[in-house]
Amino acid sequence: MASLLGIALLTLALSGPTSAFVPIGGGASTHTSITGTALLQKVKETCQAVAAAGGYEFNPTGLSAEELAQACLGPTATGEVSAAKFVSALQEIYIQNGLVDRDFVNSAPHHFNSEAFLEGRGLITEGVGTIKANIRKKNFQAARETLGRVLHTLQDFYSHSNWVDLGFTGTYINLIQPSLPLQNLADIYTATCSDCASGTCSSSILPNILKEKKLTSGYMGIFSNAKPKGKCSHGGASDLTGTAAPRGGISKDERRPDNVALHTAAVKAATEASLELLEDIRSAAGDKDFLRMMGIARSSVVCFVIDTTGSMSDDIEEARSIVYEIIDSKKGTQDEPSEYILVPFNDPEFGPIIKTTNPDEMKTEISKLKANGGGDTPEMCLSGLQLALTGAPTSSSIYVFTDATAKDIALKDTIIALIRSTRSKVSFLMTGPLSRRRRRSLRAASFDDYKELALASGGQAIHVSKAQLPQATDIILDTSTSALVTVLHRARNPGKQEIFPFMLDESLKNITIYITGTGVTFTLTNPAGVSQNHNEASGKLGSIKSVGNLWRIRLNADKQTGNWQININSNQPYTLKVTGQSMITFIYDFVESFEGPHPGYAVLRGRPLEDIGLVTVSGPETVSKGKTSDMGNGDILVTVDAIPEGEFVIILKGTDKLSQSEFQRQSTTQMSISKVSIQAAVDSSMEPGKAFELSFTVMTQGPSGQYFISARNDRGYLMSFSQSLTLTTGEYTNSTLTITPPTNTASGTDVTLTMEAKSSSGVDSNFVVLRLSVVTKITDFYQPLCEVVSVLAGDCPKDVSQCGPFQWELMANLTDGNGTGIESISLRQGNGTLLTTDLTAAIIQANYTASCCSQIVELIAVDKVGNVGKCFYSIAPSAGPPAVTLSLPLWLCLLVSAFVTKP
Numbered sequence: 001m002a003s004l005l006g007i008a009l010l011t012l013a014l015s016g017p018t019s020a021f022v023p024i025g026g027g028a029s030t031h032t033s034i035t036g037t038a039l040l041q042k043v044k045e046t047c048q049a050v051a052a053a054g055g056y057e058f059n060p061t062g063l064s065a066e067e068l069a070q071a072c073l074g075p076t077a078t079g080e081v082s083a084a085k086f087v088s089a090l091q092e093i094y095i096q097n098g099l100v101d102r103d104f105v106n107s108a109p110h111h112f113n114s115e116a117f118l119e120g121r122g123l124i125t126e127g128v129g130t131i132k133a134n135i136r137k138k139n140f141q142a143a144r145e146t147l148g149r150v151l152h153t154l155q156d157f158y159s160h161s162n163w164v165d166l167g168f169t170g171t172y173i174n175l176i177q178p179s180l181p182l183q184n185l186a187d188i189y190t191a192t193c194s195d196c197a198s199g200t201c202s203s204s205i206l207p208n209i210l211k212e213k214k215l216t217s218g219y220m221g222i223f224s225n226a227k228p229k230g231k232c233s234h235g236g237a238s239d240l241t242g243t244a245a246p247r248g249g250i251s252k253d254e255r256r257p258d259n260v261a262l263h264t265a266a267v268k269a270a271t272e273a274s275l276e277l278l279e280d281i282r283s284a285a286g287d288k289d290f291l292r293m294m295g296i297a298r299s300s301v302v303c304f305v306i307d308t309t310g311s312m313s314d315d316i317e318e319a320r321s322i323v324y325e326i327i328d329s330k331k332g333t334q335d336e337p338s339e340y341i342l343v344p345f346n347d348p349e350f351g352p353i354i355k356t357t358n359p360d361e362m363k364t365e366i367s368k369l370k371a372n373g374g375g376d377t378p379e380m381c382l383s384g385l386q387l388a389l390t391g392a393p394t395s396s397s398i399y400v401f402t403d404a405t406a407k408d409i410a411l412k413d414t415i416i417a418l419i420r421s422t423r424s425k426v427s428f429l430m431t432g433p434l435s436r437r438r439r440r441s442l443r444a445a446s447f448d449d450y451k452e453l454a455l456a457s458g459g460q461a462i463h464v465s466k467a468q469l470p471q472a473t474d475i476i477l478d479t480s481t482s483a484l485v486t487v488l489h490r491a492r493n494p495g496k497q498e499i500f501p502f503m504l505d506e507s508l509k510n511i512t513i514y515i516t517g518t519g520v521t522f523t524l525t526n527p528a529g530v531s532q533n534h535n536e537a538s539g540k541l542g543s544i545k546s547v548g549n550l551w552r553i554r555l556n557a558d559k560q561t562g563n564w565q566i567n568i569n570s571n572q573p574y575t576l577k578v579t580g581q582s583m584i585t586f587i588y589d590f591v592e593s594f595e596g597p598h599p600g601y602a603v604l605r606g607r608p609l610e611d612i613g614l615v616t617v618s619g620p621e622t623v624s625k626g627k628t629s630d631m632g633n634g635d636i637l638v639t640v641d642a643i644p645e646g647e648f649v650i651i652l653k654g655t656d657k658l659s660q661s662e663f664q665r666q667s668t669t670q671m672s673i674s675k676v677s678i679q680a681a682v683d684s685s686m687e688p689g690k691a692f693e694l695s696f697t698v699m700t701q702g703p704s705g706q707y708f709i710s711a712r713n714d715r716g717y718l719m720s721f722s723q724s725l726t727l728t729t730g731e732y733t734n735s736t737l738t739i740t741p742p743t744n745t746a747s748g749t750d751v752t753l754t755m756e757a758k759s760s761s762g763v764d765s766n767f768v769v770l771r772l773s774v775v776t777k778i779t780d781f782y783q784p785l786c787e788v789v790s791v792l793a794g795d796c797p798k799d800v801s802q803c804g805p806f807q808w809e810l811m812a813n814l815t816d817g818n819g820t821g822i823e824s825i826s827l828r829q830g831n832g833t834l835l836t837t838d839l840t841a842a843i844i845q846a847n848y849t850a851s852c853c854s855q856i857v858e859l860i861a862v863d864k865v866g867n868v869g870k871c872f873y874s875i876a877p878s879a880g881p882p883a884v885t886l887s888l889p890l891w892l893c894l895l896v897s898a899f900v901t902k903p
């Protein structure tokens with residue numbers, strides 16, 4: 001059975017206890033659980049629809065992420081499917097959802113506090129527009145991050161307003177329908193609450209507010225108790241306004257004895273509202289892209305960054321042939337890549353990034369690459385790599401083909417920051433002569449830089465001659481699979497003789513050991529004490545191949561479970577990596593605890609772990625063990641008291657409950673802690689041609705003094721910021737960066753911004769990576785209208801079992817009124833055929849014909865900015881008049897008559 005362990009490590013926290021992502025729920029229901037319930041439900045529905053359309057069965061064995069992902073991928077997922085991508089996508093959404101309580105703790109609109117209804121709705125409207133624009137441009141990560149934030153605000157409406165106190169059990173659809181007005185809001189002069197001396201009263205909303213169904217929300221004051229006269233408060237320890245009359249609070253964040261019914265109603269409404277928002281996004285995006293945004297995709301991605309300068313023609317040919325091999329050999333299997341990414345670089349040009357899901361297009365693109373220009377100079381390797389890191393999904397494997405050092409070595413810190421934030425693995429296939437270039441200065445690059453980058457990411461740096469390259473590319477085939485895990489990864493510089501023990505569990509398949517280094521000798525020993533030497537190409541334990549600086553040992557497939565060791569000897573630097581394919585894997589997040597009205601923590605999912613900790617990859621080895629605490633739902637939080645000096649990774653050991661087999665895993669991306677912190681939060685999208693101001697905060701626990709700020713973005717947008725800040729130990733210093741996307745930027749474009757703060761000594765540094773979106777200001781909030789003009793169902797027999805040979809027909813007129821125009825019309829439900837007239841016409845006619853056995857139809861019309869209009873019709877006898885020939889029923893599916901301007 002597939003098993004996925006998730007852990008979050010509480011390590012980067014400098015101090016402070018951990019507490020919950022509270023909002024809505026001190027008990028079982030939190031933002032995370034509400035968001036999770038809604039996401040899983042909507043993914044399930046979407047998968048069901050996709051399966052029905054594809055003509056295959058959708059029978060998940062349960063509602064867990066693994067079971068859903070497996071069932072959803074359909075017939076191609078014959079073996080076990082790793083749900084790591086899906087779980088990571090969920091996690092990204094949860095984290096952004098939770099961060100709203102840290103980054104916008106004092107912003108009323110983000111929480112629908114203090115009657116900021118129009119502003120709160122404005123955030124939702126803008127956010128939804130951004131998500132839709134991002135999805136159109138296939139910028140799924142940016143879409144997920146905004147989705148997390150928008151859901152938080154939407155959910156807070158139900159716990160912070162008096163909506164459920166007013167007796168409403170459904171959702172307030174107007175919050176996600178900007179064309180509908182927010183009505184009956186209590187104005188600033190209207191008192192809304194009675195005094196509640198105890199602080200927790202079951203009902204303090206004034207009777208006339210209840211009677212008139214006026215909408216209000218609790219005021220929140222973190223620094224002051226001021227609020228307009230007679231107004232309700234949020235309540236709770238952090239809200240100072242709750243102590244000013246009228247005292248108490250109306251928040252339903254936690255379940256308390258006095259508010260059980262209201263809390264439960266708020267959770268229910270917030271869950272339903274989340275589902276509605278997701279449905280709107282799904283309708284605009286289409287099922288396929290909605291699922292891709294949710295990480296329901298085969299996990300393997302092919303990402304090549306290729307040097308195209310004059311001397312590279314053999315390398316390009318080899319890259320081309322390996323791409324063809326991957327595409328042709330994995331077609332139709334669960335290892336078939338879900339996406340192909342190609343970034344060429346030269347000198348001085350690099351890019352553009354080519355992304356496609358179509359294997360034939362990838363073949364065409366890579367066949368177009370020609371080696372030319374550049375000459376014998378270092379090249380723009382890191383610029384190309386930067387595009388790949390920002391454009392590829394997180395946790396991708398990226399392969400860089402080059403024969404020269406990097407001209408743009410100044411980007412190295414940015415690349416490391418991107419590696420850490422994306423957790424992608426970067427491997428280099430270097431074919432240049434070893435010491436072709438002498439270091440001209442300290443800043444001049446060498447192949448050692450590539451080795452450092454590879455190690456930092458958990459990838460490998462392979463150095464071979466051009467003639468040997470074809471023998472080295474097996475490593476790419478090995479890794480272009482789903483469910484790849486790392487058992488052990490270590491580096492030694494300088495090299496020395498050392499024994500490395502590791503444990504192989506029953507679930508591991510295709511176990512491969514890689515050693516990179518020169519002058520290496522080794523002996524491998526299995527749990528039974530059988531050994532194989534480096535010079536036995538084909539032995540009792542496996543087959544050994546060596547090319548350039550790479551050794552590849554593929555273990556034989558027979559029983560391998562137990563404790564192994566490898567004894568390596570070399571006086572040169574070397575790396576050791578043990579990998580395999582397995583369903584037992586884990587995902588993690590480093591989290592920071594934060595305080596405030598809704599203090600936060602990060603959720604861990606998985607099964608009991610015996611042992612978890614941090615370990616240094618480059619010797620000497622130091623291990624810090626973590627304290628695990630069960631957070632319920634099988635979620636685990638790990639706190640590590642001491643953090644190793646320097647770069648470290650996460651190690652995890654445990655017992656698989658099902659097989660009783662012990663296992664060990666390690667994370668790939670190296671991390672280190674820093675005394676400096678730099679923080680910034682994305683609040684809204686940018687507009688083309690407009691300067692966008694981003695505030696950021698820098699703090700150091702190291703010495704006071706000057707710190708250098710650097711910032712880069714992957715699209716070359718103009719930026720200005722102060723490059724030096726004077727910090728005082730322990731104090732936050734604010735600054736602003738201005739970034740301006742060009743006027744002609746396409747709506748939905750994302751830009752990855754990397755900012756770094758470095759002490760003047762260079763000893764302490766830290767970074768933040770932000771994904772911003774450029775979205776053209778949306779002024780079209782009109783949904784397409786769909787009007788059923790006629791239904792001809794007279795032929796359908798009353799007895800449904802006789803429906804077989806008979807057909808019915810529906811005709812509808814669709815328009816987008818003053819909107820941007822309809823872009824697509826599709827069938828959401830119904831097994832018939834849909835024909836439409838030209839979509840550019842003012843009125844579009846749609847004809848739907850179906851068998852009388854398929855009794856319902858739902859049409860979806862999406863306009864150019866993603867507003868969704870729907871049309872539903874049923875010929876089932878229970879749903880209204882029986883199937884007679886109706887002429888012009890004039891049944892309006894969605895009538896949007898009133899509208900307001902965006903607040």
Ligand SMILES: *[C@@H]1O[C@H](CO)[C@@H](O)[C@H](O)[C@H]1NC(C)=O
Nearest residue numbers: 477478479481509510557581
């Ligand atoms: C993994 O191992 C199986 C047999 O155990 C084999 O059929 C398959 O080709 C291997 N996959 C790779 C990528 O080597």
Ligand SMILES: *[C@@H]1O[C@H](CO)[C@@H](O)[C@H](O)[C@H]1NC(C)=O
Nearest residue numbers: 106695696697732733734735
């Ligand atoms: C820095 O910004 C935060 C909010 O972003 C604000 O609360 C704080 O007062 C600012 N500090 C200074 C010194 O301006």
Ligand SMILES: *[C@@H]1O[C@H](CO)[C@@H](O)[C@H](O)[C@H]1NC(C)=O
Nearest residue numbers: 787789812813843844845888
């Ligand atoms: C539907 O559209 C057609 C073609 O534009 C038009 O002739 C007809 O009057 C429309 N019907 C209704 C009911 O609006």
Ligand SMILES: *[C@@H]1O[C@H](CO)[C@@H](O)[C@H](O)[C@H]1NC(C)=O
Nearest residue numbers: 782816817818819896897899
């Ligand atoms: C379309 O715009 C015109 C002029 O701005 C306005 O008079 C009309 O009411 C609008 N129609 C709709 C359906 O909004």
Ligand SMILES: *[C@@H]1O[C@H](CO)[C@@H](O)[C@H](O)[C@H]1NC(C)=O
Nearest residue numbers: 811835836837838845846847
């Ligand atoms: C829809 O059906 C009507 C009546 O049969 C016909 O006039 C019209 O051309 C059809 N439209 C399309 C797009 O097929």
Ligand SMILES: *[C@@H]1O[C@H](CO)[C@@H](O)[C@H](O)[C@H]1NC(C)=O
Nearest residue numbers: 052829830831853854855856
């Ligand atoms: C379409 O057909 C499938 C089975 O072929 C059925 O399960 C489904 O309910 C049908 N959908 C509609 C809307 O009739």
